[in-house]
Amino acid sequence: MPPPMMLPPSPGDSGARDMDDEDLVEELLATVNSARAFVDFRRTQRKECANLLRWLQLVLPLLEELRDSAPPLTEDAYHRLALLGRAFSAARRLLRSCHDGSKIFLALESEAVLGRFRSVYEKMNSALDGMPYSELAISDEVKEQVELMNAQLTRCKKRTDTQDIELSMDLMVILENRDDERNADSAILERLAKKLELQTLADLRAETMAIKKLINERNGQSGDCTKQIIELLNKFKEVAGVDEKNVLGEVSMTKSLDKCPSLMIPNDFLCPITLAIMTDPVIVASGQTYERRSIQKWLDSGERTCPKTRQPLSHLSLAPNYALKNLILQWCDKNKVELQKREPEPVAEQDEQQRGEDIPSLVEGLSSIHLDVQRKAVKRIRMLSKECPENRTLVADSGGIPALIGLLACRDKKVQENTVTSLLNLSIDESNKRHITRGGAIPLIIEILRNGSAEAQENSAATLFSLSMLDENKLTIGRLGGIAPLVELLRNGTVRGKKDAATAIFNLVLNQQNKARATQAGIVPALLKIIDDKALNMVDEALSIFLLLSSHSACCGEIxxxxxxxxxxxxxxxxxxxxxxxxxxxxxxxxxxxxxxxxxxxxxxxxxxxxxxxxxxxxxxxxxxxxxxxxxxxxx
Structure with missing residues (x-):
């Protein structure tokens, strides 16, 4: 990557030129070409990056003709090209940020980043607006192309900033419901992880490094945004099954490193899985070294490949890496860094295999003719399906989804409540969402939403929200009459029920047809009531729904x-x-x-x-x- 270009002074300066005409044009070409070298961008900014690259591509012929003809530049032409250079430098910085910056940061600051794009467009437009084409030795074809591009830039800079409202709402729900560990919010995390492409171990490792770089650039300052970024990264790691929850590494929060924020930890000392300093490094069959606890968890999950190289492991033996451990201890002693003591393995882990063996028999109990057996089985499945992905997979593979759907019509309120909550837990997995939908669960869940107990209604709303993450289900839920009881829950439910209803309604009215259904069901007065009730603390959720509804003509008239x-x-x-x-x-x-x-x-x-x-x-x-x-x- 070439160094930042040296730009001539702005108007009002001495007017001296810092470089020759030819050098200026070459610098412009180098800046554009280096910006065009970025080819892969974060998903949240991918479309805007493609637009910016297209405009940079369109201005290349102008620069190439100027280079080839090498005309002497007038003061006006030189100044305009210098302004264009400033715009190109800003564009390159922005594209680099969207190429390798923190995905979570770019999502949280998506609207601010969109503003940076708009600023680049304004800079380019300002430079090209006064370009003295008659003084430049360029062809009419190139002149017409640049003028057409500039007209597009003029329209683009007038565009009203918009944001991904679904992404914004998901982030708001997760960050505001910090104490709510129900699987409804886990479903939102799954969607966020997918949208931000933070689902694999490699993705999370790269994101961790990007966040470390961001924190270093901020000189270790931990503002609200940084805290939110780390909080979200920890949640994504939890969803992906990664044990480490400290973005700065296990030792980074110790007093020693707090006093030395610039201390660089050798990469070889960091576990490739957790990116934390290793306290018990071991070597696997591929020759790579990992923290014992982390790689053992990887192997216990059924993986038989090296996490770093993806090579199949010829054996599962772990050999202690005493040489590296001694180097780590020496480095820590020299830099006065105290390694955190390893936490003992939780006792509960020894029961995992036994719990897994219980699931098939519990699924059989769901179809028992004895109500007590059904009650115990569905209560246990509710607990197990919340705990981990492996349990959810085993419940589904054992035929648990059809059996649970059959229990939704049970007259026993407690069975109903535990059944719909079990389906909520299972619906975290996308494949389970489809099985639940195909099994005919949606109309039964809507019926519980209308007539179930308070907790059953809350979890029915949360389940409909989870299922509605599949776009085809948004229309299905609306067509089957699911919106009206959600509006009723929003109007008269418990505080938890109102929040669940608002989240589900928000997701459903992303579908245009459901906006009219929600309006007909009385969503507007219900939301106005929410806004007036300060104790609920749901003003932002209500306004987010209003923002979606305002794009529909019928809704807009009522709002x-x-x-x-x-x-x-x-x-x-x-x-x-x-x-x-x-x-x-x-x-x-x-x-x-x-x-x-x-x-x-x-x-x-x-x-x-x-x-x-x-x-x-x-x-x-x-x-x-x-x-x-x-x-x-x-x-x-």
Whole structure:
């Protein structure tokens, strides 16, 4: 990668040129070509990166003709090309970030990153707008191509920033429900891991290194964003079955390393699985070294390959690596680093095999003619299916899904409750989602949602949410009448039930047809009631659903009323920073389609609040406030 280009001074400087005309053009070409070398990007920014690369590609012919003809550059032409160079450098930095940056960071800051793309487009557009083509020795064809590209950039920079609302909602649910370990949230984690491509050991290792780099770039400062990144990484590792939950390695939180944040740990000392300093290194058949506990867990899960090389292991023996252990101890002693003591293996692990052997007999008990046997079997399966992926697979392989679906119609409330919760746990696995759906469970779950006990209703809503992660199920649940009882639960359920209902409804109204169904079921007054109930602390969830509904014409008509505008204004003035972000997003969406509504909102003295948020709000709130200020100017 070439070094950062040296750019000429900006207008108002001395006007001296830092490099020759030919060197400037060569620097521009080198910057564009180095930016084009990035070919794989994080999924959340992949589309925008492809757009940026396409525009960089379109400007290449201009630079190549300038290089080949080598015309003397006027001051104006030189200045415009220098501005273009600044835009190219910003583009290269942005593409590099989207190529090898932390996937979690890019997801959490997706809207800010989108703003960086917009800034690059504005820089390129500004440079090309005043380009004196008549003074450059370029062909008419190249001139027309660049002018067409510049017109596209002009339209692009005016585009309203949008975000992946599903991704945003998933992140909000996971980060806000820190104490809720139910498998409904595990299902969201599964979807997030898939969307962010953080499902394999290799993915998680690379992400861990990217986060370490990010933390180092921030000089070890641990702001709220960094804490959220580490928290999410730990959750993804847990879902993937990776034992280590400390992104900085086992020793990184000790006092010794806290005092020496710049201390670099030799890579050979880190276990390839956990990326933590090894305390008991062992060698496997492939010749690679791992922490004993980590590689043993890998082998116990049924794996018979080397995690690092993917080579088949000729044997499963583990040989202690005493030489490396001594080197690690010497390094720790020299750098005054105290290794954490190994935690003893949990006693519960010795019972795993016995629990697995119990599952087939428990599945048989589900079909017993004796109610007591059914009660005990389904209660036990509920517990086992929550614990680990292996148990969920074994329940499904033993015929547990059809047997559980058969119990959904049981009149015993406790059996119903445990059955629907067992299906919730099993539905974490995508293959199980399909088996549950094909087995005809959805209408039975909807019936429990209508008439079951409070806990059964909560878990029915959570199960519908989990099943609705398959796009075809969104339409099925809506068509079978699942939205109306969810709205009823949102209106009159327990606090937990309201939260489950809101999450399920959000997922379902991602489908356009379900937006109309939700409106007909009375979702708007139910959400307004949620917003008014401050004790629930569900304002952000309600506004996120409103944001989705506002894209549907029928829903927009019901939402877009002066009283609702007044609620949004109140939240913008008095709400939490997150409330303000969400309220601004909804107001921007509605105001873009119906300017009189925005004018009505502005009558409540919103100008001053927008100006304040544009300067002191969160980064997302600032962008929304600025967009609203620009939109407001067009209303008068």
């Amino acid at each position: 877009g009323t002066p009283p609702f505008m007044e609620k949004l204004v109140r939240l913008i003035k008095e709400g939490t920073p997150k409330n303000k972000e969400c309220a601004l997003s909804v107001l921007l969406e509605l105001g873009s389609k119906n300017k009189p509504l925005l004018v009505h909102a502005l009558r409540f003295g919103l100008h001053e609040d927008l100006s304040k948020i544009a300067k002191t709000g969160t980064s997302r709130a600032q962008r929304k406030a600025n967009s609203l200020i620009q939109l407001a100017r067009k209303c008068y």
